[in-house]
Amino acid sequence: MKVGTKKEIFDCLRGMKVYAPVGEKLRFGEVKSSDEIGSPESIPLSPKEAFVPQDETLFFYDRPNDPSSIKEPADVERFAVWGLHPCDAKAMQLIGKVYTEGDYVDTYFARRYEASVKIVIGCPNPRETCFCGSFDGMGPFSETGSDIFLIPLDSERFLVKGTTEIGEKLIASLPDATDEDIARGEEQKKHGEDTIDRSVPTEGLENTMQTLFDNEDFWSDLYHRCLGCGICTYVCPSCYCFDIQDERVGDKYRRYRVWDSCQFGLFTLEASGHNPRPTQKERIRQRMMHKLSFFKLRYGDDQLCVGCGRCVSECPVGIDIRDVAKRADAFIKGGSNG
Amino acid sequence: MEKAEWKPKILAFLCNWCSYAGADLAGVSRFQYPPNIRIVRVPCSARVNPIFILKALQSGIDGVLVSGCHPGDCHYITGNYFARRKFTALKELMDFVGYDDGRINFSWVSAAEGGKFQKVVTETTERVKKAGPIKHFVKRDFQE
Amino acid sequence: MIEKIREIAKSWLDEGKVDVIIGYGEGTTPFTTKPIFITDSADVSKLVWNPLCRLNLAGYVRREILSGKKVGVIAKGCDSRSIGLLISEKQFERKDVSIIGVPCGGMVDSKTLRKEFGESNGERVIADWEKISVGDKSIPTKEILSNACKICRYPTPIHYDELVGEKIEGISVEEHDKPALEMLEKSKPERWEFYNKEFSRCIRCYACRQACPTCYCDECFVDSKDPKWMEKGQHPTDLTLWSLGRIYHQIGRCVECGSCESVCPMDIPFTEILAGMSKRVRELFDYESGIAVDEPPPLQTFRYDDPQEFIM
Numbered sequence: 057m058k059v060g061t062k063k064e065i066f067d068c069l070r071g072m073k074v075y076a077p078v079g080e081k082l083r084f085g086e087v088k089s090s091d092e093i094g095s096p097e098s099i100p101l102s103p104k105e106a107f108v109p110q111d112e113t114l115f116f117y118d119r120p121n122d123p124s125s126i127k128e129p130a131d132v133e134r135f136a137v138w139g140l141h142p143c144d145a146k147a148m149q150l151i152g153k154v155y156t157e158g159d160y161v162d163t164y165f166a167r168r169y170e171a172s173v174k175i176v177i178g179c180p181n182p183r184e185t186c187f188c189g190s191f192d193g194m195g196p197f198s199e200t201g202s203d204i205f206l207i208p209l210d211s212e213r214f215l216v217k218g219t220t221e222i223g224e225k226l227i228a229s230l231p232d233a234t235d236e237d238i239a240r241g242e243e244q245k246k247h248g249e250d251t252i253d254r255s256v257p258t259e260g261l262e263n264t265m266q267t268l269f270d271n272e273d274f275w276s277d278l279y280h281r282c283l284g285c286g287i288c289t290y291v292c293p294s295c296y297c298f299d300i301q302d303e304r305v306g307d308k309y310r311r312y313r314v315w316d317s318c319q320f321g322l323f324t325l326e327a328s329g330h331n332p333r334p335t336q337k338e339r340i341r342q343r344m345m346h347k348l349s350f351f352k353l354r355y356g357d358d359q360l361c362v363g364c365g366r367c368v369s370e371c372p373v374g375i376d377i378r379d380v381a382k383r384a385d386a387f388i389k390g391g392s393n394g
Numbered sequence: 395m396e397k398a399e400w401k402p403k404i405l406a407f408l409c410n411w412c413s414y415a416g417a418d419l420a421g422v423s424r425f426q427y428p429p430n431i432r433i434v435r436v437p438c439s440a441r442v443n444p445i446f447i448l449k450a451l452q453s454g455i456d457g458v459l460v461s462g463c464h465p466g467d468c469h470y471i472t473g474n475y476f477a478r479r480k481f482t483a484l485k486e487l488m489d490f491v492g493y494d495d496g497r498i499n500f501s502w503v504s505a506a507e508g509g510k511f512q513k514v515v516t517e518t519t520e521r522v523k524k525a526g527p528i529k530h531f532v533k534r535d536f537q538e
Numbered sequence: 539m540i541e542k543i544r545e546i547a548k549s550w551l552d553e554g555k556v557d558v559i560i561g562y563g564e565g566t567t568p569f570t571t572k573p574i575f576i577t578d579s580a581d582v583s584k585l586v587w588n589p590l591c592r593l594n595l596a597g598y599v600r601r602e603i604l605s606g607k608k609v610g611v612i613a614k615g616c617d618s619r620s621i622g623l624l625i626s627e628k629q630f631e632r633k634d635v636s637i638i639g640v641p642c643g644g645m646v647d648s649k650t651l652r653k654e655f656g657e658s659n660g661e662r663v664i665a666d667w668e669k670i671s672v673g674d675k676s677i678p679t680k681e682i683l684s685n686a687c688k689i690c691r692y693p694t695p696i697h698y699d700e701l702v703g704e705k706i707e708g709i710s711v712e713e714h715d716k717p718a719l720e721m722l723e724k725s726k727p728e729r730w731e732f733y734n735k736e737f738s739r740c741i742r743c744y745a746c747r748q749a750c751p752t753c754y755c756d757e758c759f760v761d762s763k764d765p766k767w768m769e770k771g772q773h774p775t776d777l778t779l780w781s782l783g784r785i786y787h788q789i790g791r792c793v794e795c796g797s798c799e800s801v802c803p804m805d806i807p808f809t810e811i812l813a814g815m816s817k818r819v820r821e822l823f824d825y826e827s828g829i830a831v832d833e834p835p836p837l838q839t840f841r842y843d844d845p846q847e848f849i850m
Contacts, residue, residue: 444786445759445767445783445786448782449767449768449779452775452779465842465846466842472840475840475842475844476838476839476840478840478844478846478849479823479836479839479840479844480837481848481849482844482845482846482848483786483789483790483815483836483837484786486789486814486815486818486822487782487786487789487811488782490722490729490811491730491733491782491811492724492726492727492729492730492732492733493726493730494726494730499850500848500849500850501849501850502849502850513850514850530730530734531775532775533776536773537771537773537774537776
């Protein structure tokens, strides 16, 4: 175990690009010094944008309809992302399941993920909206998906642990932690583990949700107020859908992708004019089912929701995924749905 | 070799029945005016959506002129009255957010006013020259 | 006051005067309420009324009426004006909606409260128009009203079937115009730099558009593919073009409810621009949105003597 201040840890990153929360931009961005690093809690967005950018060039081309004029975007050099929480690190792995496992690999995501050094910060003081502990195998100090894991000791210093070979090498020059530091770290860890919300019923949820798919009453409360904006999907670390567009500037072209949201009306609009998810009912249901049922049933092991609580705190109409899980559970147990 | 002096690129939306005809008359009468305008003929000044103007500026056009019939003379009776309000609204909005004066211009030029067209284009070109080559709100490269 | 609201709501549902009552209910997170849709009169006890009832409900009213329901709604001043505006745009008729008008002392953004109070730590949040308090900490409500509410000229609903509560005076025209005039004191380059910086944070979530009751186009100009007015990416000019285009479409229609600014996750300010635009609409066209339902909004009509000094 090592110990270090923000600056000392930053210096270990030895000239690679560092993405961190930028307070005044309210999102993740490149920082040149440790002074610029803000707190992840002060921004609504997740670190997802370091791996799946909101606007990412797929390729450039000079002549439309001429594949030989295609130019690949620049290589992604090694970079560090500071300020993931365990929920975010887990979410990146889940996105990885979709994007990198199977017959077709999303090379854009894959190369970013492989080139990244993930600096994950544990949560001694989970927010009221956090509920990662309600999911099996997850918690505010889970080290899954990290290269370097930090436990805040006080406002300046962190316990620093290299959780992969890469991480270990990078932090090797930091001073060793004292017994006091380690004890304090345990204290912080215990506080986080004790206070995280474990009350959201997730056991068997993927099956419960399946039985509620056609239940009009269950979804009625949600779809009436859902505005159909993209806030929940954009702040979510495990949402990964995108739209592809072509752009021309002068005589140069590029194909790029941007975040898309299943909550937008046009998301499933087909060329024929038919829309299989024509109203907000089908769309909000889709989101909840995906996060709490479909993904787990398809990929096994984990729900797609990682319990970060960002959608809960950012939704302008108070749609609460924890409440959806609770009502589903209550429905199955007692036939009521609150 | 001398560095080329910047020549403004101005997009002019001219309504078919009045302003475009007025521009034609200016040409036939050999009235000289600065050659920096590129003309887009529209049926009526009301056809001009303010988004056209903003998109033109974003594409690198240094200035825009929209010209229609005098109020009361619109070929479609009321088109230019609606257009007048739209242009007022756009001007107020761009003014409020501090956009460069002189890049967004409007005029009424009738089919008989070849002389006025010459004056309007000269004035518009002066205003755009004063505002300088467009630097803000223009997309010259991809965002990456 | 809430009792009277619930009473009216219940009687309207029981009589069959309305199929659904749209109002606010308690949220599942501190400092929030959520819009609720009550169809069973036994559920009226879920209705709440406090400074957290932030969102403009008129957009829901339009949607429900267009789906064939008889709608009742709890309306603040701004909700009522939005309804008036939608009627003047012939989206529905006055008789299609029954309004429980409630004079409003101003709303507070939940974001502001989260910043001021942090977590609630399980303590009950008390929110009324005197103060918002959590545990020991208490802030006078009028100190943290949302920006749009601070300059509200019509807190008392103009259109209503029943009015619950004492009428509240709106702010004076001079006070309303202040934020816009303060912004105009900055030089043009300063304003341009300010707005481009603010718009550069936009993540294109379109919450502003979805929350706005007067944004109801079947195809929004931002989604138009042919012609494509702007790209969907993050180029700063596209971000500015999106916001300016949306605001342009609100000129003469916006009632300054502040929902757009309130829902924006990136804290993009709209109050000054929208106040500035409504000021000019008032000065140039002698019009205030949502008040006279038989008058079309200014950009859908004209007068022979409209101002035109800026036209050569």
